[in-house]
Amino acid sequence: MGYTTGVFDMFHIGHLHILKKARNHCDYLIVGVSSDELVQSYKGRTPIIPLSDRMEIIMSLECVDEVIIQSHRDKKRQFNDIGYDVLFVGDDWQGSDIFNELEEYLIKHDSRVEYFPYTKKVSSTKFRHVLEDINHGEYD
Numbered sequence: 001m002g003y004t005t006g007v008f009d010m011f012h013i014g015h016l017h018i019l020k021k022a023r024n025h026c027d028y029l030i031v032g033v034s035s036d037e038l039v040q041s042y043k044g045r046t047p048i049i050p051l052s053d054r055m056e057i058i059m060s061l062e063c064v065d066e067v068i069i070q071s072h073r074d075k076k077r078q079f080n081d082i083g084y085d086v087l088f089v090g091d092d093w094q095g096s097d098i099f100n101e102l103e104e105y106l107i108k109h110d111s112r113v114e115y116f117p118y119t120k121k122v123s124s125t126k127f128r129h130v131l132e133d134i135n136h137g138e139y140d
C-alpha cells in the first residue's frame with residue numbers, strides 16, 4: 001500500500017504524473033489532501049480550490065484508490081494512522097533532516113520512502129502568481 005500527500009490546488013500535469021507514478025509502484029494508493037486549515041498554517045494562505053472539490057478531483061482519477069484529509073504534517077503519525085508500505089514524495093525533500101529521520105523510522109517499521117522527480121516547470125504556486133498578476137491580487 002502506498003501513500004502520498006499534497007494540496008492539489010489548481011490540479012495540473014505535475015500532480016497527475018506523480019499520482020500515476022505512485023500507483024505504478026504499489027497495489028493500492030491512498031492520497032492525503034491537505035485541509036484548508038493545514039495549508040493556511042504553513043503557507044499563510046488557503047487554497048483557491050475548496051477542499052471538497054480538490055478531494056473529488058483526486059478521487060476521480062483511476063490511479064487513486066482512496067482519498068483522505070491530511071490535517072497535520074506529522075509524517076510518523078501519518079504512518080502510524082495509515083500503515084502504508086511506501087511513502088511517495090518529491091525529490092526536493094530528499095536529504096532533508098525531516099526525511100532522513102523519517103526514513104530511519106520507516107525502515108524500522110518495514111516501510112520506506114520513495115522519491116520522485118519534482119516537476120519544476122509547473123506548480124500551483126506559479127499558477128497562483130499568474131492569477132494574482134492578472135487580477136491584481138484579488139486571490140490573496
